[in-house]
Amino acid sequence: MPDVLIYGDSVRNPELRHEVPVPITDGFLYVEKGERRVVVLHALEIPRVREEAPELEIVPLEQLDADELFSQGLQDWEIQNELVLRGCRELSIERADGYSRRIGVAGRIGSGFLRHYRILLDPTAGQMLLSPGPDADAPPVRSTSGLLVERQADALVVLHVMKGGPADSAGWRAGERICSVDGITPPGGDWPAGKPGRTVALGLCGGETRTLKLAAFY
Numbered sequence: 001m002p003d004v005l006i007y008g009d010s011v012r013n014p015e016l017r018h019e020v021p022v023p024i025t026d027g028f029l030y031v032e033k034g035e036r037r038v039v040v041l042h043a044l045e046i047p048r049v050r051e052e053a054p055e056l057e058i059v060p061l062e063q064l065d066a067d068e069l070f071s072q073g074l075q076d077w078e079i080q081n082e083l084v085l086r087g088c089r090e091l092s093i094e095r096a097d098g099y100s101r102r103i104g105v106a107g108r109i110g111s112g113f114l115r116h117y118r119i120l121l122d123p124t125a126g127q128m129l130l131s132p133g134p135d136a137d138a139p140p141v142r143s144t145s146g147l148l149v150e151r152q153a154d155a156l157v158v159l160h161v162m163k164g165g166p167a168d169s170a171g172w173r174a175g176e177r178i179c180s181v182d183g184i185t186p187p188g189g190d191w192p193a194g195k196p197g198r199t200v201a202l203g204l205c206g207g208e209t210r211t212l213k214l215a216a217f218y
Contacts, residue, residue: 004032007084022052027080029087040064040087044145059090077126144214145200147172154186155179155205165217170210179199179205 010016010024017023019030020039029040037150040169041049046058062087069079116136120129146165149156156178161167180203183185191200203209 001058004030005084005088020049020053020056022048024049029084031091033085036091036093040083040090042066059087062092073153075126120159141193142216142218143193144196144198144216145194145212146217148190149192151188152177156181163218166212166215170212172207172212178202180209 004014006019007027007029008016010022019037020028022045024040024041024045025082028042028045029124031038031040034058037055038059039049039207040059040061042061042161046060049056049058061083063104064083066079066083069082074082075079095151114130116133116138117130118133120131122129128190143162143165146162147158148160148162150159151157157173158167158174158178161172177209178187179185180191180201181191182201185203187203191198191214194200194214196214199211199213201209201211
């Protein structure tokens, strides 16, 4: 069973209403991780949830130092983003020193999801608006290599190695440079999210060639 993370309220969100059968108008975090089913809630909501869904594990917002954020005079969306990030760290969804923290963001939405939407960024309001495209219901592209790469000149530079993926198991590290894929230069193609079971030969710019067998790992 894959892990699940949902943020929303249980009044307008049918998925959350199914998992947390209590009407909660404010947004909250719901997580399924392994055998755990966890909600991150304000203390005022905890008694109702415990009564209606005693099987759920509950993390109070106060445990995430929510009062500190409210006292800073931050905007609602800033508090919301930080609490979601802290909740994810509390549940070890991403390590405290993980990639999101290193690049200074509250979280990440993959390009495999965003490619199905038209995007409007409003920096002043701190919002991103998504308008679904004709293929918005298509399943998002999933990495089968475990490598997040960026093209720089005639090479692909590894920005991030996904934990538990084929590249992680093979010992890849951020910062390594790929100059050929299956003998072809400059490197390109859709191999980072290619068909599971395929083996690609990745030529490093230093001369070494490594093979990587793609696999579905999340």
